[in-house]
Amino acid sequence: MTDNPRTISVTGSGSAEAAPDLMTLAIGVECRRDRVAEAFEGAGRAASAVTAVLRGHGVPDADITTSGLNVRAEVGWQEGRGQVVSGYLASTTFSVRLHDPAASSALVAAAVEAGGDDVRLNGLELGFADPAAVQARAREAAWADARTNAEHFAALAGARLGRVASVSMHPGPGAPVPLAGMQRTVASAVLPVEAGAAMVSAAVDVVWELLD
Numbered sequence: 001m002t003d004n005p006r007t008i009s010v011t012g013s014g015s016a017e018a019a020p021d022l023m024t025l026a027i028g029v030e031c032r033r034d035r036v037a038e039a040f041e042g043a044g045r046a047a048s049a050v051t052a053v054l055r056g057h058g059v060p061d062a063d064i065t066t067s068g069l070n071v072r073a074e075v076g077w078q079e080g081r082g083q084v085v086s087g088y089l090a091s092t093t094f095s096v097r098l099h100d101p102a103a104s105s106a107l108v109a110a111a112v113e114a115g116g117d118d119v120r121l122n123g124l125e126l127g128f129a130d131p132a133a134v135q136a137r138a139r140e141a142a143w144a145d146a147r148t149n150a151e152h153f154a155a156l157a158g159a160r161l162g163r164v165a166s167v168s169m170h171p172g173p174g175a176p177v178p179l180a181g182m183q184r185t186v187a188s189a190v191l192p193v194e195a196g197a198a199m200v201s202a203a204v205d206v207v208w209e210l211l212d
Helices: 036-056 101-118 132-156
Strands: 007-018 022-033 064-078 082-098 119-127 160-171 198-211
Touching (some): 022 036, 036 064
């Protein structure tokens, strides 16, 4: 029989912060009209106005994606008549990537002005165009945390760490910064967007052999 080596299994977690260089903005258009064709046409005009402004500010086509398109009847209840169609709602949503978060406020204000009252701002997320470097620092912090914990427990057990038997890494959740509920304001007022810092988290499970 072969003796099984003693081991210790720990989980380490860590995070890293950096100034975000990518903003993903969700812009919606909702147009209500009495006739379905009028609703669809009105939504199309507002959407075209918004995308024209985005392109005019240097946003390439590859960074503008239609993520939703819907046309539906709005139905209400009337006594004696039951459900009655009161109008039609046409809507669409764009996902827009902006590579200069610091300059986004003026662009968002211009897009809102172009689309008028049919525009909806559905929130934003701040992140990284290339998160590899930040992710690496988060993993390094998670590894250091795991080793510190393992050394502590090994010392409490009167042992020391040997070889690493296994490593299992799973990413922790990132920390996008949402700006939910922002609605249309006066066209001349630019609502500032503060980029701040975005955080990436990581976690790692490590098994060490324990030596006497």
